[in-house]
Amino acid sequence: MTDPSANTPKTTLVPFLSVRNAAKAVDFYKSAFGADEIRRHEDPAGGVMSNLTVNGYGFWVADEEPQYQKFSPETLNGGTVHMVLTTEDPDAALNRAVAAGATVVCPIRTEQAWRIGRVLDPFGHHWEIGKPLKESTEPSHQQAPAK
Known part of the structure; x- marks a missing residue:
């Protein structure tokens, strides 16, 4: 007998970042975060939409499309969301992002049982980069501290 739930799609949530220059953003994310x-x-007008992964976790990057109300933080003069990148060595990851062109918003520090810092990428997206310092079964330790 076949399990009917086997044909049910798994629920996922994947970020989709709008930027002004997606081709350049893809190169930045490869360099800054080791994205694949x-x-x-690529559309005929030169627009790019790309699916990237960092250590198996995916996100999308595409050129903004004002006709569909998809704007970059540059156009909006700021963003409403930021990404959280959990990594074993946040100090090295933040330094790599800065070397690739990101700007430090908050240097790496220890806060709320996390080693964490934040950068602003050249396209206006904020990235929290950190790791939890204590192993815990509490869900709150699996999420980045609130800002």
């Missing part, structure tokens, strides 16, 4: 490009679509 899984697939890329």
Whole structure:
């Protein structure tokens, strides 16, 4: 007998970042975070949409599309969300991002049982970079501290 739930799609939540220059953003994310490009679509007008992964966790990057109300933080003069990148060595990851062109918003520090800092990428997106310092079964230790 076949399990009917086997055909039910798994629920996922994947960030989709809008930027002004997606081709340049893809290069930045590769350099800054070691992202791998899984697939890329280029439209005839030169727009790019790319699916990237960092250590198996995916996100999308695409050129903004004002006609669909998809704007970059540069156009909006700021963003409403930021990404959280959990990594074994946040100090090295933050330094790599800065070397690739990110700006430090908050240097790496220890706060709320995390080693964490924040950078602003050249396209206006904020990235918290850190790791929890204590192993815990509490869900709150699996999420970055609130800002």
